[in-house]
Amino acid sequence: MRILTVDDSKTMLAMLQHTLSDAGFDVLQAEDGQQGLDVLAQEEVDIVITDINMPVMDGIEFIKNVRSSGKFQSLPILILTTESSREKRDQGRAAGGTGWIVKPFDPEKLISVINRVVH
């Protein structure tokens, strides 16, 4: 299973990488939405985890872009967020986000959330 992680924080990318690799995922990384789109254009990905606050292209914009392509309508996208306000989360969902992960994440919880959105 291939998973694309999009976050401008290298720490977060590293932690995701660690948890996900251990769980047997093949992990791809991108540091902003634009890079994320670039990866999606080239690679087959089963699920995306994306941060919201990012330079160049933020998570909301990224999700909108992904969903605008018919090819990715059933691609699960999890929003990675520390925002407590429902506002951001709802924006992400309205843009087409499948679900969300609250940072800092518990590894088990992360895997269970992923299992909730992918086969």
Place this chain on the structure above:
Amino acid sequence: MSDLDEFKATYFDECSELLIDLEEQFTAIQDGDKSSDRMNAIFRAIHSIKGGAGAFGFTSLVGFAHEFETLLDFVRNDKIDFTNEVIKLCIRSNDLVADFVEAARNGEELDPEYGVTEKAKFVALCKASSGDSGDESGEPMEEFDIEFTPVLVEMEEPTEEVTEGWLVEFIPFRELYTSANDPLLLLRELVELGEVEVKAILKDIPLLTDFEPFSVYCTWEITIKDKDIEEESIREIFEFVDGDCELKITKFEMPVDEQAFNEDAKSEDLEEDEDMPSFADLAAEIAPKPEPEKLKPKVADNAANNADSDAKPAPKAPPVGMQSIRVDLDKVDRVVNMVGELVITQSMLTQQMDDNLRHRYQELVRGLEVLATTTRGLQDSVMAIRAQPVKSVFSRMPRLVRELASKTGKKIKLEMVGENTEIDKTVIEQLSDPLTHMIRNSADHGIESVEKRVESGKEETGTIRLSAEQAGGSILIIIEDDGAGINRERVLQLAREKGVVGEEQQLSDDQIDNLIFAPGFSTVEEVSDLSGRGVGMDVVLSNINKIGGSVIVKSVPGRGTRMTLRLPLTLAVLDVMLVRVADCPYVIPLSSIVETMQCARVEFGRLPTGARVLKVRGEYVQSMDLASHFEMTTDVDEKDRFVVLCEAEGTNKLALIVDAIIGQQQVVIKSLEENFERIEGIAGGTILGDGSVGLIVDVQGLKNSISNQRTAAA
């Protein structure tokens, strides 16, 4: 190193980068650039610092960063005016964040009162702007909890003698599918809760002719036969689709026999369910396939937009972030060390080749030549790994200059050149303090007040120019100002008063200028708030010397001062001159050697104290016979020996007398203290080409020992 430590290291590396970036952003903001790009960049940086801090449980950092972030969020959304007051508060808070990060890095806890005043200001500002304190600002940790909104559920009164459980009615809307959620997965998760019966309600599915691909026809009824399951855990499963479906969760009661009946039905129902195609898949299949090129023009457009925007022109990394990797410094050092050993082995092999062998084994000679070239190349490449742009140090300077300007009431601008010049990481780390001090010195003592500048016909604004460039095997860092220059009369007078210079001693202009580096010397009588913090330029010099560098100052009265810092490209490898003293090899760092002479061709004299001095171009330089200093005897005739004229701190010279000069080479420095013990006058050891140990002469140390003897004698 545990995983957590590794993540922490990554986190702190990232924090350092972010803090440098923040510094730059705030500098630009102070210069009047309050663009939203900058504000967003600042917000993101603080946000990232906070995010990581939360993961590692640095609560005080999280607490502070959270409040700061809230304020920044208000500012970037124009809810608070970005006045100078607010800017100052932000800059101060940025420093505090750095302190919190530093404390976290060192595993320390700061005073609980630390940053409380600033926090109070954030809250007050946000409160004033929004009319209420805002629930975000109150509890910093709040957002790390997953919250559930309690939902009122209609419940039937449970009666005795029946099995209780939950009935879940699940009616997905179209939106559930368009956000790539999949009912099957949700049902699968429900099944994991306990005994579950799933019933698909298919009655609404129309004939194929009436079937609309994007409509939802199927709904589900799920029975959970376990009353002990919390409603919350059921709701949690549907958390992501809240609002995208109709969900009714009801507690129910059921006769025992019916339960048994349903038990059988359960597995069949589920299987039937698994066979059904997922609607998400279906939708994807029916949806028109996008042409593969579709994304590409968009990507190009965005790249172009990036280039146009004035946000920081960060080089665009390749998609998977492979442009750089983070490697533990220890690992790099191990490689550096091993390459060092390789260089030694290689030169040892080369030395073993005598003429006889050379003739007999020409292939071997060629091989060795290739090995030599490759080894050098390898060494250069490895050294390059440790190199970093001086930018990380330079970037702290604009702010310093601004602070100095505002404190002194002078007008000063800072120009920086060559920020991308790369130096060894260790050198960079040691560079910050000396550089800060020298800039302070320039701003405090060099640049004149506005009135004085106008009087002497200069521009009101003084300029400090900070530049870095590579010159051969060294890096030059030059700090120039167009200020008043060094007041030589005052310097000399003070030096005489303080006994740094003897009454009768005549000094050249250069020597006077360099007196500012003499220990215990400070030209400003009243210790100023800025430069004079009890640390003189002598400390700067010794710091620079410690990393194998030197400082030279040149000054033109009325025109300005230039301080040139010469630093080695790397610390691990040293260019040396190999000499022999009493049949033992010694190495003298090339950077401290001024010239070499034959003893037969120079003139020595004796001071009344008995000390031997070398007369060179009208100047007397203290001389030292290395053989007798290290208590060894040599049978080489005085006239056949050599003088190596060395330069210690500033322009202090010392003439070392050695038996022979063997040649120049590069050596890998080995610590003597680590392997043996500290010896005065010896800076370390190295393994030479033939495998023997060469001791590295510490010129400054030798010079000091003479001064000490003199003081002791007096």
